[in-house]
Amino acid sequence: MAFVITEACQDEKAASCLDVCPVDCIKPVGNQYLIDPRLCIDCGACETVCPVEAIYHEDDLLEADQPARIMAINHFRA
Amino acid sequence: MSIVTTFKVSLSLPKKKAVYQLNRIKTKDYLLYILLMHSVMALPNGIQMASEFIAKGDIDKTFLIVCTLYPLLVILTGITSISVLATTGLLIRTIAKRKLVYQLLWKMAMYACTYPVLLYTTINLFYKTNTMIHITLVVMFLYIFTKMILAYPKKKR
Numbered sequence: 001m002a003f004v005i006t007e008a009c010q011d012e013k014a015a016s017c018l019d020v021c022p023v024d025c026i027k028p029v030g031n032q033y034l035i036d037p038r039l040c041i042d043c044g045a046c047e048t049v050c051p052v053e054a055i056y057h058e059d060d061l062l063e064a065d066q067p068a069r070i071m072a073i074n075h076f077r078a
Numbered sequence: 079m080s081i082v083t084t085f086k087v088s089l090s091l092p093k094k095k096a097v098y099q100l101n102r103i104k105t106k107d108y109l110l111y112i113l114l115m116h117s118v119m120a121l122p123n124g125i126q127m128a129s130e131f132i133a134k135g136d137i138d139k140t141f142l143i144v145c146t147l148y149p150l151l152v153i154l155t156g157i158t159s160i161s162v163l164a165t166t167g168l169l170i171r172t173i174a175k176r177k178l179v180y181q182l183l184w185k186m187a188m189y190a191c192t193y194p195v196l197l198y199t200t201i202n203l204f205y206k207t208n209t210m211i212h213i214t215l216v217v218m219f220l221y222i223f224t225k226m227i228l229a230y231p232k233k234k235r
Binding site for chain 2: 019020021022023024041042043044045047048049057
């Protein structure tokens with residue numbers, strides 16, 4: 001289980017989540033940040049600090065945001 | 079998460095699951111929780127002050143001091159105290175090699191105060207608190223706060 005950064009982050013990249021993440025699992029990928037699901041400890045620290053509300057737990061993702069989860073999985077598996 | 083749920087989860091501290099659940103509280107709900115804790119702490123003294131003023135017939139003073147100045151003073155003192163307590167978290171997280179920013183430590187400090195505030199209020203209702211009780215409550219806070227910090231994994235090199 002992990003948190004997911006959705007497309008609301010694209011071109012915003014406020015990076016508030018980077019500061020608060022205790023395990024440094026958030027990495028810049030292209031024009032947004034992504035959370036490495038292998039490292040994420042589900043602490044939720046990133047969710048409330050995002051100024052554009054781009055971060056959700058994968059259980060709370062809408063269907064439209066599922067590509068963001070798959071993108072994170074595929075990127076960090078590579 | 080409602081205030082009631084937040085309170086229930088705070089009572090489960092310092093379990094890791096509770097620590098992580100509390101991170102997800104929205105700022106609006108978190109501020110409401112701070113107000114609630116301050117109200118709980120200030121209530122016994124506030125009621126005592128109000129009854130003393132009313133007994134003397136000072137209704138104006140009751141309104142001015144008890145309903146406006148005293149709550150403001152409690153909130154100011156409370157927030158300052160949490161800030162100081164959260165600063166101890168900076169030392170604890172450095173010793174424990176955890177990466178936790180002050181913002182997060184501040185929130186954690188507030189939730190770690192739940193049990194001490196409840197105990198303080200309960201004791202204050204029936205007895206006059208003394209230095210030993212205050213020290214015990216601070217130790218209790220530090221224990222809960224430290225366990226909450228240790229719930230996070232160590233920093234990678």
